[in-house]
Amino acid sequence: MGELIRLDTRRPSVEPLWREVVGRRLREHRRRRGQTLAGTASRAGISPQYLSELERGRKDPSSEILAAVVGALGTSVAEIAGQAQHDLSRGTTTMMAA
Amino acid sequence: MGELIRLDTRRPSVEPLWREVVGRRLREHRRRRGQTLAGTASRAGISPQYLSELERGRKDPSSEILAAVVGALGTSVAEIAGQAQHDLSRGTTTMMAA
Numbered sequence: 001m002g003e004l005i006r007l008d009t010r011r012p013s014v015e016p017l018w019r020e021v022v023g024r025r026l027r028e029h030r031r032r033r034g035q036t037l038a039g040t041a042s043r044a045g046i047s048p049q050y051l052s053e054l055e056r057g058r059k060d061p062s063s064e065i066l067a068a069v070v071g072a073l074g075t076s077v078a079e080i081a082g083q084a085q086h087d088l089s090r091g092t093t094t095m096m097a098a
Numbered sequence: 099m100g101e102l103i104r105l106d107t108r109r110p111s112v113e114p115l116w117r118e119v120v121g122r123r124l125r126e127h128r129r130r131r132g133q134t135l136a137g138t139a140s141r142a143g144i145s146p147q148y149l150s151e152l153e154r155g156r157k158d159p160s161s162e163i164l165a166a167v168v169g170a171l172g173t174s175v176a177e178i179a180g181q182a183q184h185d186l187s188r189g190t191t192t193m194m195a196a
Contacts, residue, residue: 015165015174015175015176017161017162017165018161018164018165018175018179019161020161060158060159060160060161061158062158063115063116063117063118063158064115066116067113067115067116076113076186077113077116077186078113078183078186078187081116081179081180081182081183081186082179082180082183084179085176085179085180085183088174088175088176088179089176
């Protein structure tokens with residue numbers, strides 16, 4: 001929290017955690033669709049609190065939960081994975097800007 | 099097991115589970131590097147049994163475990179995610195051929 005991290009731009013050896021980049025993308029999808037936490041969570045069959053934890057990268061979703069959430073958002077695991085891969089490949093710098 | 103599944107080729111609405119495609123790719127990386135379950139697991143700080151379960155898609159790894167395993171394999175979460183995305187995008191048919 002608030003710490004400066006030395007970045008090696010030649011090799012992004014410190015990747016953000018998978019759940020962090022996935023969570024960020026899930027939130028982005030939900031907001032872009034104008035959905036509330038409660039609405040998306042209800043469609044996915046999970047609690048709004050749990051969805052919020054997923055979006056904030058606090059919890060690792062099981063593959064079944066991930067599938068349910070992306071289904072509720074009208075997207076796919078493949079799409080989220082591609083976006084998360086993109087975020088990971090850019091390294092950590094841009095992840096701290098959000 | 100052994101059931102026929104009707105595939106909708108227009109829209110792959112039934113994606114394989116994330117842990118299944120990731121596990122398959124982890125195993126592929128390990129074998130290509132000529133590493134044993136025991137060797138990779140030791141470097142990742144997990145048991146060979148657990149690594150085997152991950153490779154077979156039986157368990158969802160935490161993001162920390164995933165990072166440890168890809169590190170032990172000399173690859174990255176981004177690379178695995180990209181490959182898994184590719185597998186998911188191809189749909190379920192090819193996943194059943196392995």
